[in-house]
Amino acid sequence: MNPSEPRQQLREELARLILGGETRLTGDEVLTKGGLSREHGDRLWRALGFPDTGSSPAYGETDVEAIEIVAAALEEGLLDEATIFRMTRALGQTMSRLADWQMGTLVEQVESHVEEGRAGGRLEAAVMLAQQAEPGFERLMIYAWRRHLAAAATRMEALGAADAELLSTTMSVGFADLSRFTSLSNQLDDASLGALVESFESQCTDVVTAHGGRVIKALGDSILFVNPDPRAATVTALEMVSSVGSHGELPAIRAGLATGSVLSRLGDVFGPPVNLASRLSHVARSNRVLIDDDTASALDPDEFECRPLPPRPLRGFGNVSPITVSVRTGFRSSRLNS
Incomplete structure (x- = not known):
């Protein structure tokens, strides 16, 4: 076996664990399956902070589900288009900072696992953490978001009913x-x-x-x-x-x-x-x-x-x-x- 093959397998496994599935779809295929136009798709990627991947397979079924959510919101008209993409941009910027913060924090844990012999290398240690820690962290993240959303709604309500006060x-x-x-x-x-x-x-x-x-x-x-x-x-x-x-x-x-x-x-x-x-x-x-x-x-x-x-x-x-x-x-x- 080529020495690089185990590392490539670990990289693919890490990506699969984090993204929740295989990435075998191109951007156009995701937009078609999700029911979103190219114009709106480009706006969505930019709002989330991601570049256009061109024709390279970089997406999976979880991406299709996200596209379907945005497409449905646009079609139903519950929120106007500007609001949808402003909220998406806020989500992208917040999650980008959270991801960088999380990775920076986990580096020490990865190094510790390698030094203690609990993993053969950094990639292996990262895969172990993704398997064991990420599911719980994802639930904690959603919990924290809900609590902060409830607190923000309470603050907004306390400001009063006048538009200017909001x-x-x-x-x-x-x-x-x-x-x-x-x-x-x-x-x-x-x-x-x-x-x-x-x-x-x-x-x-x-x-x-x-x-x-x-x-x-x-x-x-x-x-x-x-x-x-x-x-x-x-x-x-x-x-x-x-x-x-x-x-x-x-x-x-x-x-x-x-x-x-x-x-x-x-x-x-x-x-x-x-x-x-x-x-x-x-x-x-x-x-x-x-x-x-x-x-x-x-x-x-x-x-x-x-x-x-x-x-x-x-x-x-x-x-x-x-x-x-x-x-x-x-x-x-x-x-x-x-």
């Missing part, structure tokens, strides 16, 4: 980032840098979630979060600085908070508070939290000390007086960590 709402936006990250990253190897970023993201996410907020996105050395309650957002930022930023393995953290009308769209948030929070985080000193006037006015002066700093130019906002915030010395409240 598109925007008042909330506090926070940016937190690692101080001197660029110089630090130049001193670390790839494994150490990856571990640092993962530790920062996971610890900050835990703090945000514990105080009723949501992480919108993480950008390596920074994290963007929102919270409908200015006080909870402030406590979140202060806790990041005091617990996460003071952790021995992480650099100091600096944070900026701004409160106001924010537009939520395509899994992201937009509006002046987002930009202002980012600007404030960039001018904050290490282990400090800077807030805007609207956030400060919503805080209890008996609980928090808010001290205006000298005005400074912030791009897009002119001269702004940032406000440094801290918990008043000696203040005790059972609500502080709630």
